Amino acid sequence: MRVLLSTVGSRGEVQPVVALAVQLMELGQEAVVCAPPDFREWAESLGVVYVPVGPELRATAKRPRDTALTSDQQRQMIEGTVADQFTTVRAAAEGCDVIVGGGALAIAAHSVAEEQGIPYVYAAFAPITLPSRHHAPPVFGSLGEEPKDSPVDNRTLWAQDAQRWNALWSAPLNAQRGAAGLTPVSDVSRHLFTETPWLAADRTLAPWPEPSELDVFQTGAWTLRDHRPLSTEVREFLDAGDPPIYFGFGSMHAPADIARTAIAGARSLGRRTILARGWSELSLDEVAPDCLLIDEVNQQALFRQVAAVVHHGGAGTTTAAAAAGVPQVIVPRTFDQFYFARRVDELGVGLAHGAGDPTAASLTAALDRVLDPQVAQAAHALAGRVRTDGALIAARRLTEG
Numbered sequence: 001m002r003v004l005l006s007t008v009g010s011r012g013e014v015q016p017v018v019a020l021a022v023q024l025m026e027l028g029q030e031a032v033v034c035a036p037p038d039f040r041e042w043a044e045s046l047g048v049v050y051v052p053v054g055p056e057l058r059a060t061a062k063r064p065r066d067t068a069l070t071s072d073q074q075r076q077m078i079e080g081t082v083a084d085q086f087t088t089v090r091a092a093a094e095g096c097d098v099i100v101g102g103g104a105l106a107i108a109a110h111s112v113a114e115e116q117g118i119p120y121v122y123a124a125f126a127p128i129t130l131p132s133r134h135h136a137p138p139v140f141g142s143l144g145e146e147p148k149d150s151p152v153d154n155r156t157l158w159a160q161d162a163q164r165w166n167a168l169w170s171a172p173l174n175a176q177r178g179a180a181g182l183t184p185v186s187d188v189s190r191h192l193f194t195e196t197p198w199l200a201a202d203r204t205l206a207p208w209p210e211p212s213e214l215d216v217f218q219t220g221a222w223t224l225r226d227h228r229p230l231s232t233e234v235r236e237f238l239d240a241g242d243p244p245i246y247f248g249f250g251s252m253h254a255p256a257d258i259a260r261t262a263i264a265g266a267r268s269l270g271r272r273t274i275l276a277r278g279w280s281e282l283s284l285d286e287v288a289p290d291c292l293l294i295d296e297v298n299q300q301a302l303f304r305q306v307a308a309v310v311h312h313g314g315a316g317t318t319t320a321a322a323a324a325g326v327p328q329v330i331v332p333r334t335f336d337q338f339y340f341a342r343r344v345d346e347l348g349v350g351l352a353h354g355a356g357d358p359t360a361a362s363l364t365a366a367l368d369r370v371l372d373p374q375v376a377q378a379a380h381a382l383a384g385r386v387r388t389d390g391a392l393i394a395a396r397r398l399t400e401g
Contacts, residue, residue: 001024001029001030001097001098001398001399002029002030002031002032002095002096002097003021003024003029003030003031003032003096003097003098003099003100003398004031004032004034004089004092004093004096004098004099004100004109005017005018005020005021005031005032005033005034005035005099005100005102006034006035006053006085006089006092006099006100006101006102006106006108006109007033007034007035007101007102007103007105007106008035008036008053008054008081008085008103008105008106008107009035009036009057009103009105010038010057010250010251010252010279011039011250011251011314011316012125012250012251012314012315012316013035013102013103013105013125014033014035014036014038014039014043015039015224015316016102016123016125016200016221016222016223016224016315016316016391017033017035017100017102017123017222018033018039018042018043018046018048018224019222019223019224019225019391020100020200020222020391020394020395021033021043021048022046022047022048022224022391023222023391023392023394023395024395024398024399025047025048026395027395027396027399029395029398029399030049031048031049032049032050032051032092032096033048033049033050033051034050034051034052034053034088034089034092035050035051035052035053036052036053036054036055036056036057037052037053037054037055037056038056038057038058040052051088051091051092052088053084053085053088053089053092054081054084054085054088057251058251058279074168078168078169078172079172081105081107082107082108082169082172082173082175082176083172083176085106085107085108085109086108086111086112086176086180089106089108089109089112090108090112090115090116093112093113093116093118096116096118097118097119098113098118098119098120098121098398099112099113099118099119099120099121100120100121100122100123100398101120101121101122101123101192102123102125102200103123103124103125103129104124104129104189104192104193106192107169107173107192108176109122110122110191110192110194111173111176111177111180111182114182115180115181115182120194121194121197121198121398122192122193122194122197122198123197123198123199123200123219123222123394124193124197124198124199124200124201125199125200125201125221125315125336126138126201126206126315126336126339126340127199127201127206127207127208127209127339128336128339129335129336130193130197130199130208130214130216131158131161131189131193131213131214132154132158132208132209132212132213132214133153133154133155133213134154134209135154135209135339136154136157136158137157137158137161138335138336138338138339139335140334140335161189162187162188162189162190165187165188165189166186166187166188166189169188170185170188173185173188173191193214195214195215196214196215196216196217197214197216197217198216198217198218198219198394198397199216199217199218199219200219200220200221200222200390200394201218201220201221201315201319201390202220202221202319202322202386202387202390203218203220203387204382204385204386204387205221205318205319205322205340205343205347205382205386206315206339206340206343217397219390219391219393219394219397220387220388220389220390220393221315221316221319221387221388221390222390222391222394223319223320223323223388223390223391224391225300225388226298226299226300226301227298228298228301229298229301230297230298230301230302231294231297233292233294234274234292234294234297234302237272237274237292238305240289241272241290242271242272242307243305243306243307244266244271244272244273244274244290244292244306244307245262245265245266245271245272245273245274245306245307245308245309245310245367246274246276246302246303246306246308246309246310246311247262247266247273247274247275247276247310247311248275248276248278248309248310248311248312248317249276249278249280249282249311249312249331249333250276250278250279250311250312250314250316250317251278251279251314252278252279252280252312252314252333252334253280253333254278254280254282255331255333255357255358256357257357258282258357258358259275259282259283259284259285260285260360261358261359261360261363262275262310262363263275263284263290263291264360264363264364265358265360265361265362265363265364265366265367266290266363266367267290268360268364269364269367269368269371271307271367272290272291272292273290273291273292274292274294274302274306275291275292275293275294276294276295276297277293277294277295299317299320299321299324300320300323300324303320303321303324303326304324304325304326306326307326307327307371308326308327308328308329308350308367308370308371309321309324309326309327309328309329310328310329310330310331310363310366310367311328311329311330311331312330312331312332312333312337313330313331313332313333313336313337313338313340313341313344314337314340315336315340318330318340318343318344319386321350322344322349322379322382322383322386323383323386323388324383325379325380325381325382325383325384326376326379327349327350327370327371327375327376327379328344328349328350328351328370328379329350329351329353329363329366329367329370330344330350330351330352330353331353331358332352332353338352341353347378347382348374348375348378349375349378349379349382350370350375350379351366351369351370353366
């Protein structure tokens with residue numbers, strides 16, 4: 001079997017599909033990943049056949065927060081990405097037996113599968129991104145601003161969300177479908193999600209709410225087993241004192257002055273700091289023995305050796321911290337990150353930071369709470385319930401039909 005895994009997004013979207021690709025290959029199947037060019041070198045180092053689509057996305061993390069596209073710029077960008085995806089995904093799908101669309105921005109995947117007469121599977125990475133009467137749709141909004149509660153019921157909110165999808169994507173999607181001889185779709189989001197989506201999220205950390213209008217198959221999170229050793233620099237820093245606090249915001253635009261804020265918050269509690277550069281390319285103002293600036297790292301190995309993890313609330317980082325049994329402080333920035341922040345709070349394994357950018361005082365207060373032994377015990381207990389075989393379950397489902 002040859003499987004095409006199509007996604008558009010940052011590492012939070014790409015790493016899970018690469019994990020599934022690796023798992024498929026371990027089962028003796030062929031896999032092709034079609035995703036942004038930022039991750040090509042890394043994926044190919046794992047032996048994954050990788051087809052880049054669209055522009056590099058890394059620069060978006062350094063874009064000023066108040067930068068907004070005009071309506072014409074947005075329309076041109078959407079038309080361009082839809083056309084590019086149809087061309088690239090169509091070529092990548094040659095000889096494939098099934099297409100998996102990972103995340104909602106893989107716009108062309110379902111249509112290309114339909115065009116080529118092969119099955120299509122949609123996979124979401126957080127429950128809140130799929131329509132349900134139990135929750136409202138996620139919103140992008142401004143970074144660091146929590147979505148406001150709405151008096152409108154969830155079904156109405158999802159209907160409004162569907163209208164937004166149609167307004168943005170219907171014309172370019174149906175133009176490409178028409179050129180391919182396919183009939184137009186009237187509901188873009190339902191066309192992408194289907195009635196039988198998969199949910200690549202852990203059942204304990206992020207369960208699908210029932211009863212449901214959709215027939216959701218929850219596989220568990222698609223986790224890539226990371227065997228990389230920690231660098232000598234990181235190991236020596238860990239060995240030089242008590243477990244530090246890890247701060248990292250991945251591919252997100254990091255909060256203003258977060259490096260200074262992080263160090264001040266940790267120091268106020270007598271803790272050392274490990275700061276991940278991330279796509280925002282964070283830096284330190286000082287060289288000090290209680291601070292370490294790092295690049296890409298094996299989170300699965302590192303998180304087990306820190307006192308707490310402060311991060312943006314992406315699905316992958318939240319799951320990695322939960323699996324490591326370490327307390328978390330989530331500073332959500334947008335989209336599904338508010339959901340994961342709430343879940344960590346509800347499970348008692350961490351804290352959701354309040355709206356807006358953190359201050360040294362707010363981080364100190366948050367860290368003081370999650371460093372409580374009871375939170376650490378709860379985090380350790382949760383780790384034993386987090387599954388790591390989601391990619392295997394998904395791979396077997398694909399191969400066994």
